[in-house]
Amino acid sequence: MAAGMVLLSGYTGDENFIDPMCGSGTILIEAAMIANNIPANINRKHFAFENWKDYDEDLYFIIQDALLKKIRSSHFKIMGFDKAPSAIVKAKQNIVSANLEEFIGVHHVNFFNSKKEVFGKTTILFNPPYGERLNVELAEFYKKIGDTLKLNYPDSTAWLITSNIDALKHVGLKTSRRIPLKNGDLDCKFVRYDLYEGSKKASKNNLDAI
Numbered sequence: 001m002a003a004g005m006v007l008l009s010g011y012t013g014d015e016n017f018i019d020p021m022c023g024s025g026t027i028l029i030e031a032a033m034i035a036n037n038i039p040a041n042i043n044r045k046h047f048a049f050e051n052w053k054d055y056d057e058d059l060y061f062i063i064q065d066a067l068l069k070k071i072r073s074s075h076f077k078i079m080g081f082d083k084a085p086s087a088i089v090k091a092k093q094n095i096v097s098a099n100l101e102e103f104i105g106v107h108h109v110n111f112f113n114s115k116k117e118v119f120g121k122t123t124i125l126f127n128p129p130y131g132e133r134l135n136v137e138l139a140e141f142y143k144k145i146g147d148t149l150k151l152n153y154p155d156s157t158a159w160l161i162t163s164n165i166d167a168l169k170h171v172g173l174k175t176s177r178r179i180p181l182k183n184g185d186l187d188c189k190f191v192r193y194d195l196y197e198g199s200k201k202a203s204k205n206n207l208d209a210i
């Protein structure tokens, strides 16, 4: 799911990447794999196909070698924030287990108090809390997402997934894409907001609520 969302966003590793509510770091790990062209399951010790009768070990090593040669080094920043210290601890553990600590930084930050501190175009992609029903706090939470993106993250493309379509209306920004996705049993929307440099353009484009 995380890899699918990163691929759907069109992110290829040629700009910065931020997951501002990163939880255990799944989206960051997939983004770093894609940015560096690292083959999926690279750390896996055994595959079921190795038990097949006609398994050809030489061919497997040729294919593995060819894929390993295609690994590149993306020089752009891949960063995660979370306001929960426990999430940051877990994300760091998962990033180390995936051998990706060289490429990903995670920080104990409340997204609503943050601003863009990287230069140039940036992809922001996240999975905020959905909440089960729209209550005042959730409406306020999604409004703060919109305000933070609009005011503090110019020159960025933001993607978020949620099953809470009512909450999404409170973001208050115009979506430039809406993709239906399933997250387990939940019907979700994966939406994109284009955030421009310069408050005039941003506010003109962003006043139209979805």
Ligand SMILES: C[S@@+](CC[C@H](N)C(=O)[O-])C[C@H]1O[C@@H](n2cnc3c(N)ncnc32)[C@H](O)[C@@H]1O
Pocket (backbone or CB within 6 Å): 020, 021, 022, 023, 024, 025, 026, 027, 081, 082, 083, 084, 087, 109, 110, 111, 112, 127, 128, 129, 130
């Ligand atoms: C649905 S989880 C994200 C799951 C994540 N994609 C993963 O791979 O584990 C939502 C996360 O948002 C974090 N969060 C909620 N409000 C936040 C805020 N204002 N700033 C930063 N993180 C926040 C929560 O602590 C939680 O870890």
